[in-house]
Amino acid sequence: MLEIFVLTEHRQGQIRDITFEMLTKGRDLAEKAGADLTAVVLGKDVREHAKTLSEYAKKVLLVEDKRLENFNSEVYKKVLSDLINKHKPLLIMIGHTSFGVDLAPSLAAALKLPLASDCINIEFEGATLLITRQMYGGKVNVKATVRKVGCYIVTVRQAAFSVQKLSMNGEIIEKSSSLTEEITSKRFIKYVSPPLSGVDITAADVLVGVGRGIKDESNIPAVEELARSLGGVLACSRPIVDKGWLPNDRQVGTSGKIVKPKLYIALGISGAFQHVLGMKSSDLIIAVNKDPNAPVFNFSDYGVVEDLFKLVSPLKNKICELKGHKI
Amino acid sequence: MDVIVCVKHVPETAEAEIKIDSTGKAVEKIGLVFDINESDDYALEEAIRIKEKLGGTVTALTVGSGDADSTLRKCLARGADQAIRLTDVKFNGSDSYATAKILHSAIKGLSFDLILTGALASDDGYTMVGPILAELLGIPHATMVKNIEFSDDVVKVNRELEGGVEEIVEVKLPVALSVQTGINEPRYVSILGIKKAMRKEIKVLGLVDIDLSENDVGEAGSWIVIEKMFVPPVEKQTEFIKGTPEEVAAKIAEIIKSRGLM
Amino acid sequence: MHFELDEEQKEIKRAVKEFCEKEFTPELALEFDEKEEFPTELYKKAAKLGFTSMRIHEDYDGQGYGLLEDCIVVEEMCRVDPGLGAAVSLGNLMVPDILLKHGTEEQKKKYIPPLAKGDAISAAAFSEPEHGSDITRMDTTAAKSGNEWIINGSKEFITNAPLADVFIVLCQTDPNVTPSHRGQSIFIMEKVTPGLEATKLKGKMGIRPCITGSLSLSDVKVNENNVVGELNKGFYYTLALFDETRITVAAQAVGMAQGAFERAFQYAKTRKQFGSPIIKFQGISFKLADMAVKIEAARMLTHKAAWLFDQGRLDPMATSMAKVFAGRVAMEVTDEAIQIYGGYGYLADYHVERFHRCAKITEIYEGTSEMQKLTIINQLLKRM
Numbered sequence: 001m002l003e004i005f006v007l008t009e010h011r012q013g014q015i016r017d018i019t020f021e022m023l024t025k026g027r028d029l030a031e032k033a034g035a036d037l038t039a040v041v042l043g044k045d046v047r048e049h050a051k052t053l054s055e056y057a058k059k060v061l062l063v064e065d066k067r068l069e070n071f072n073s074e075v076y077k078k079v080l081s082d083l084i085n086k087h088k089p090l091l092i093m094i095g096h097t098s099f100g101v102d103l104a105p106s107l108a109a110a111l112k113l114p115l116a117s118d119c120i121n122i123e124f125e126g127a128t129l130l131i132t133r134q135m136y137g138g139k140v141n142v143k144a145t146v147r148k149v150g151c152y153i154v155t156v157r158q159a160a161f162s163v164q165k166l167s168m169n170g171e172i173i174e175k176s177s178s179l180t181e182e183i184t185s186k187r188f189i190k191y192v193s194p195p196l197s198g199v200d201i202t203a204a205d206v207l208v209g210v211g212r213g214i215k216d217e218s219n220i221p222a223v224e225e226l227a228r229s230l231g232g233v234l235a236c237s238r239p240i241v242d243k244g245w246l247p248n249d250r251q252v253g254t255s256g257k258i259v260k261p262k263l264y265i266a267l268g269i270s271g272a273f274q275h276v277l278g279m280k281s282s283d284l285i286i287a288v289n290k291d292p293n294a295p296v297f298n299f300s301d302y303g304v305v306e307d308l309f310k311l312v313s314p315l316k317n318k319i320c321e322l323k324g325h326k327i
Numbered sequence: 328m329d330v331i332v333c334v335k336h337v338p339e340t341a342e343a344e345i346k347i348d349s350t351g352k353a354v355e356k357i358g359l360v361f362d363i364n365e366s367d368d369y370a371l372e373e374a375i376r377i378k379e380k381l382g383g384t385v386t387a388l389t390v391g392s393g394d395a396d397s398t399l400r401k402c403l404a405r406g407a408d409q410a411i412r413l414t415d416v417k418f419n420g421s422d423s424y425a426t427a428k429i430l431h432s433a434i435k436g437l438s439f440d441l442i443l444t445g446a447l448a449s450d451d452g453y454t455m456v457g458p459i460l461a462e463l464l465g466i467p468h469a470t471m472v473k474n475i476e477f478s479d480d481v482v483k484v485n486r487e488l489e490g491g492v493e494e495i496v497e498v499k500l501p502v503a504l505s506v507q508t509g510i511n512e513p514r515y516v517s518i519l520g521i522k523k524a525m526r527k528e529i530k531v532l533g534l535v536d537i538d539l540s541e542n543d544v545g546e547a548g549s550w551i552v553i554e555k556m557f558v559p560p561v562e563k564q565t566e567f568i569k570g571t572p573e574e575v576a577a578k579i580a581e582i583i584k585s586r587g588l589m
Numbered sequence: 590m591h592f593e594l595d596e597e598q599k600e601i602k603r604a605v606k607e608f609c610e611k612e613f614t615p616e617l618a619l620e621f622d623e624k625e626e627f628p629t630e631l632y633k634k635a636a637k638l639g640f641t642s643m644r645i646h647e648d649y650d651g652q653g654y655g656l657l658e659d660c661i662v663v664e665e666m667c668r669v670d671p672g673l674g675a676a677v678s679l680g681n682l683m684v685p686d687i688l689l690k691h692g693t694e695e696q697k698k699k700y701i702p703p704l705a706k707g708d709a710i711s712a713a714a715f716s717e718p719e720h721g722s723d724i725t726r727m728d729t730t731a732a733k734s735g736n737e738w739i740i741n742g743s744k745e746f747i748t749n750a751p752l753a754d755v756f757i758v759l760c761q762t763d764p765n766v767t768p769s770h771r772g773q774s775i776f777i778m779e780k781v782t783p784g785l786e787a788t789k790l791k792g793k794m795g796i797r798p799c800i801t802g803s804l805s806l807s808d809v810k811v812n813e814n815n816v817v818g819e820l821n822k823g824f825y826y827t828l829a830l831f832d833e834t835r836i837t838v839a840a841q842a843v844g845m846a847q848g849a850f851e852r853a854f855q856y857a858k859t860r861k862q863f864g865s866p867i868i869k870f871q872g873i874s875f876k877l878a879d880m881a882v883k884i885e886a887a888r889m890l891t892h893k894a895a896w897l898f899d900q901g902r903l904d905p906m907a908t909s910m911a912k913v914f915a916g917r918v919a920m921e922v923t924d925e926a927i928q929i930y931g932g933y934g935y936l937a938d939y940h941v942e943r944f945h946r947c948a949k950i951t952e953i954y955e956g957t958s959e960m961q962k963l964t965i966i967n968q969l970l971k972r973m
Contacts, residue, residue, distance in 0.1 A: 016489075070494075071494075072496070073458075073468070073469075074467060096454070097489060098470070098471050098487060098488040098489060099488075101446075101454045101455070101458075101470050101471065102458065102468075102469065102470045102471070102486070104455070105454075105455035105457075105458035105459045105462070106458040106459065106461060106462040106468060108424075108459070108550075109424070109427070109458075109459045109462035109463060110462050114424070114550035114551070115424070115455065115550055116550065116551055117423075117452075117453050117454055117455055118452060118453070118454060130554075131551075133452075134452065134559065135354075135450060135451050135452055135556070136340045136345050136354060136449070136450060136452075137340060137341055137449060137452075138559065139340060139345045139559075140347060140354060140556050140557065140558065140559065141556070141557050141558070141559045141560075142352075142553050142554075142555065142556045142557075143553075143554045143555050143556075143557070144551045144552060144553045144554055145551075145552050145554055146550060146551060147549070147550050147551075147552075158489075184499070185466075185467040185498065185499045186467045186469070186496060186497070186498045186499070187496060187497040187498075188494065188495075189483065189494075189495040189496060189497055190494070190495055191488075191492055191493070191494050191495075192485065192492070192493050192494070192495060193491065193492055193493070194491065194493065205588070206588060212341055212342060213342070215614055215615075215616075216614040216616055218614065218616050218617065219616060230583070230588070230589070238508065238509070239341075239508070241509060242508045243509075243512075244509075244512070248491060249491060251491070254489055255487055255488075255489060255490075255491070256490070256491055257490065257491065258490075262586070262588055263583060270341055270342065280562075283586075284582075284583075284586055284588075285563075286579060286582070286583075287565070290342070290859075291342065291343075291344055292344075293344055293345065295559060297561075297565045297567075298559060298560075298561045298562050298563065298565070299562050299563055300563060300565045301563060301565065302565065302566050302567075302568055303565040303566070303567045303568070304567070304568050304575050304579070305567065306572065306575065309615075309938075310572040310938075311572050311575060311576060314572050314573045314575075314576035314577075315575075315576040315579055315580065317576070318573075318576045318577050318579070318580035319580050319583070319589070321580075322580050322581075322584050322589060323589050396596075397599075397603070400596075400600055401600075401603075404600065404604070515604065515607065515608050515611075515638055516600075516603070516604035516607065516608075516638075517604070517637075517638040517639050518601065518604065518638060518639030518640065518643065518652045518654075519639055519652070520604075521597065521600045521601055521604060522597075522652070522653075524600070525596070525597045525600070
């Protein structure tokens with residue numbers, strides 16, 4: 001029986017959402033291909049996870065080993081390679097996450113299996129695998145074919161697929177770990193959280209997010225004032241944190257915070273998916289960008305094609321006026 | 328510490344308008360400004376800082392056309408000791424896998440302790456050259472690297488995970504690290520740097536100089552072949568607000584007020 | 590014959606472009622324009638990267654390039670911002686040039702390296718309240734007393750005067766010789782010299798981050814070793830100096846024109862009237878085409894003048910042609926840029942009015958346009 005593997009991603013006792021998103025998409029693909037959907041979970045004391053996963057998949061392959069306690073691409077590669085060689089699945093789905101991008105490319109190269117990364121859609125046309133992914137920071141989509149073999153690996157973008165639960169009551173199959181000796185080339189040490197600036201952007205009702213378009217650190221105070229006039233907080237996209245203009249707990253996006261404020265004003269943010277994923281569930285999104293084709297406009301309620309600097313001050317004044325404050 | 332840094336010459340598109348060209352499989356390159364890929368820029372800076380701190384050499388490598396010389400020269404001007412460009416018409420259409428194979432065939436004859444790449448290319452975004460290269464070389468790797476510390480024969484690196492969390496992993500040298508943006512602050516090119524760079528030669532290698540065949544490179548040697556490129560579908564119908572900045576500001580303020588957000 | 594920058598020159602252009610585009614932000618430009626303050630931090634940063642010492646020999650911590658490479662840098666700086674660009678590019682003006690040509694080894698070693706590295710600022714005092722274009726007689730006099738010279742007089746419109754650490758001053762050392770310009774000498778002196786006082790001139794039309802001042806000299810005593818080059822050769826040194834430096838003024842003008850043009854071009858592509866971008870109207874697009882042609886022609890003249898200089902074939906006519914033409918082009922192009930912006934162009938926040946205000950100086954300083962035409966016609970009369 002053909003199989004589609006979904007690799008479970010878990011960290012510090014939690015199965016991460018991407019796993020369920022892949023399982024939902026995987027089930028759809030499995031049905032069409034006449035394959036079984038198999039969730040693969042590697043770890044230490046992860047029987048509970050296996051139970052949870054059995055709701056979503058026909059089978060759950062469970063491998064427990066103390067050396068699998070924390071994610072380690074070298075160890076995972078070894079164990080997964082053995083499972084893949086044994087099962088020869090049609091497709092292996094791995095999240096396009098910090099975990100997946102560390103694992104999938106070397107796994108694919110080791111097994112000489114083709115890998116399509118960061119997919120936002122996956123379909124089979126006969127035996128051909130067709131994937132959709134984005135290029136140029138989300139400004140274009142591409143449809144691509146993957147070199148034809150019997151077994152493919154894909155990494156799947158976060159939040160590309162929604163989650164649907166079914167009571168599959170899948171079978172949990174325990175596999176013994178194929179690890180014989182210690183893998184010493186790479187060792188997990190610990191998790192760390194960078195120091196916080198004390199502002200919790202996830203708690204704010206109003207966020208003003210700034211991106212590359214802000215151009216210079218000296219412009220931060222003006223947008224901060226705008227945020228304050230709305231009783232809100234300033235947030236930002238990745239480049240602003242990279243440049244050190246705002247502390248990292250102000251970053252919205254996959255590597256920062258996921259926010260759902262009542263109002264999100266995006267200023268000079270082009271809308272790369274890493275950022276969009278962090279803010280697209282906001283109740284009301286207003287985007288200002290000079291580029292009329294900026295991807296952020298695909299996710300906004302209101303858009304303004306304009307230089308943000310021309311708008312910040314009049315907008316702040318208008319808001320103060322409507323609030324009856326003195327400017 | 329001998330460091331190899333792999334860089335890519337890419338169009339700057341973060342703030343540029345992009346058009347799909349007549350083939351329907353690529354973007355129109357006319358009018359776009361090309362430069363070193365953003366995360367590769369950080370990788371280059373990290374390589375130079377390592378050299379300044381620990382001694383050794385920095386070699387910059389790229390797969391690309393002759394135009395990529397400007398990116399290699401930037402590497403040399405910023406402090407790289409030598410540069411190698413891998414160029415062949417047969418390389419056209421290479422995806423990350425084929426690119427990693429080409430890089431591998433050039434690197435395996437070089438001596439090195441560390442390979443640095445950017446975490447992802449801002450054009451194709453495959454996010455995989457570094458770890459594939461590591462696998463082909465039979466060395467360990469780490470991706471999304473935000474900090475690097477050396478001690479004896481290992482490096483301790485911080486990897487960026489989701490939600491603002493990082494993990495620290497220890498990896499044995501030689502190692503390939505894919506560097507995330509923000510790891511350092513890349514320096515400007517100085518005039519002195521340019522002068523030094525111009526005295527250095529860029530070594531150019533083609534398919535005949537490396538032990539790969541035509542089938543290993545280009546589309547034939549790739550995992551992924553692009554069939555068509557298209558404008559992403561709209562998730563939400565955006566209502567565009569037009570007018571002078573004052574008019575637009577007034578309309579936005581009204582919208583915000585009408586939602587009870589004031 | 591070839592009309593292209595070589596690879597090295599292209600790299601220089603790219604490096605300075607990257608630096609200026611990141612550092613000369615529009616906000617900083619507005620701020621310094623308003624405050625009329627010298628951007629010291631920017632100047633130091635640019636100097637550390639070598640952008641302000643292109644023509645200074647490597648022996649004195651400079652970059653050892655020619656005038657053409659300097660013009661590339663100056664054009665790029667003024668393209669990004671005319672005020673900050675002029676200020677940064679003029680931070681160490683003329684003192685290294687004159688010392689490299691005529692100074693003693695001791696003077697070179699003492700004064701040039703700090704200027705090359707951006708640790709010091711220099712000023713060159715030629716103009717006087719009564720002598721602008723005509724410097725054949727100086728009212729500032731230097732009288733010998735023992736092994737010292739005692740200098741009295743005043744200088745006007747001196748770039749950097751209120752900030753400079755080191756000055757060169759053109760003085761009348763022989764008041765009786767005929768013609769009077771054969772009795773002029775150049776002195777070098779430091780800020781701390783007693784009797785030397787500078788006051789800042791405020792309210793300039795443009796290049797306001799570039800600080801201009803008046804200089805008063807009352808019984809300023811300098812050692813005879815402070816004479817630059819030979820006694821009574823100052824006038825000739827000055828003419829030759831300007832033949833060199835005014836090429837960089839042409840480069841400033843080209844940069845200012847290019848910067849305003851690029852802004853107007855982008856604006857015309859996005860600004861819509863009567864349902865279409867205004868660049869679709871020939872009234873606008875032909876303006877832009879004309880602007881592009883003028884800038885290219887001005888750049889060619891400038892590069893040619895610089896190239897001739899670098900070949901050791903300084904041609905005063907080529908220099909004057911470049912300066913007079915580039916200066917005019919800068920005025921016309923920045924004027925049209927405002928016109929294309931319409932009402933917005935008249936506002937500071939849209940930047941092009943600043944380009945226009947700054948451009949004017951290129952028709953005035955380092956020899957007015959009229960003086961350039963005089964040079965051109967004199968040269969033509971000699972040659973034809």
